[in-house]
Amino acid sequence: MKQQAVLVSFAASLPTALAWIAPNELLARDDDIPYQDIVCKPETSPEDDLPPCVSIEIIETACLSNGTDAIHYEAHAQCMCNGSFFPEKLACERCHFVHGLRSGSEVDRYEGILAAASNALCDGNPTAPFASLFASAEAVATPVSNGATGATDQFVSETDVSLYYTATGDQGAGTITGDAASATATTTNSPPFSETPTTGTASNSGEEIRTTTSAADESETSGTATEEVNPTEEDSGAIPTQAADRLVLGLAGMALLAAV
Numbered sequence: 001m002k003q004q005a006v007l008v009s010f011a012a013s014l015p016t017a018l019a020w021i022a023p024n025e026l027l028a029r030d031d032d033i034p035y036q037d038i039v040c041k042p043e044t045s046p047e048d049d050l051p052p053c054v055s056i057e058i059i060e061t062a063c064l065s066n067g068t069d070a071i072h073y074e075a076h077a078q079c080m081c082n083g084s085f086f087p088e089k090l091a092c093e094r095c096h097f098v099h100g101l102r103s104g105s106e107v108d109r110y111e112g113i114l115a116a117a118s119n120a121l122c123d124g125n126p127t128a129p130f131a132s133l134f135a136s137a138e139a140v141a142t143p144v145s146n147g148a149t150g151a152t153d154q155f156v157s158e159t160d161v162s163l164y165y166t167a168t169g170d171q172g173a174g175t176i177t178g179d180a181a182s183a184t185a186t187t188t189n190s191p192p193f194s195e196t197p198t199t200g201t202a203s204n205s206g207e208e209i210r211t212t213t214s215a216a217d218e219s220e221t222s223g224t225a226t227e228e229v230n231p232t233e234e235d236s237g238a239i240p241t242q243a244a245d246r247l248v249l250g251l252a253g254m255a256l257l258a259a260v
Contacts, residue, residue, distance in 0.1 A: 040095040042159035049171050051161055052088035053095060059085045059173045065129045066183055073126040075180040080130055081122035082174020084167070090114060091165035098164045100153030108144040113137045 040053040050058070063079035065072045080086075093110050096102040102110075116137035121130050128136075155163050176183075 036096060036099070036101050039099045039155075039157060039159050040092060049161070049167065051095075051159075052091035052165055055171055056085055056088050056092055059083060059088075060130070062173045063130075069183075070125065071180055071183045073129070075176050075183040076129055077121050077126045078176045078180055079173050081118070082176075084169060084171045085173070086114065086118050086122075087168070088165070088171070091161075094164040095161075097151075098154045099156075100151045103151045104148035105144045105146070108146075109141060112144070113141045116141075 041051055044050060049055075059080070063076055063085070065076040090111060093102060093107055093114075097104070097107045113134065114137075117130060117134040120126065120128075120133045120137070126133070
């Protein structure tokens, strides 16, 4: 009878132990997603436009320069400048602002850097890809002396794009026309700017269709290259399965000792 009572007591303690384990595992999974991705890169329906922070990564990858000749940079510039990249690039930064991830002065500084980079790429004859032009503009930019320095989340956990951006045109990369539409990949052993050359096919409309394997890195919040990571149990922050097993075995051992 005593052993039966101990076993009943042990069985009753298991839900409490498991209830302690499960919430911590769930919290660890939630913590793996950065807040800026939750609010600025939310999942959308196929019929909806992409959030600007998602769209700019796709556009920048599609528009990677196929080489370092003038015609390659011209094709790259048309692809970047004739689409929605620059309005959405700034919109992505504004998403960070309304959610308390950037201050007003930081957004003003970023806007100036983006304007300098877009002018260098879109006006005249570009001599480098956007990522390099942006980095150069950022290196010489000075802090903005005016504007708010504090940051406040105005729309906690809200993901509606209309909170910070209203599109005025079609979303996506720009159409490449003229001689630039004939730009093809230049194969080298060491691609410039850590970019993998891509092959472009010009359509009858002049739009270039690209297949890309990697993207240039940027110093700001919108990176174009992503890497899938499979965290170990130690890295995930969740309680390892082995620890859970040891907890249950420990309870069982205590029950057996009590039964003796």
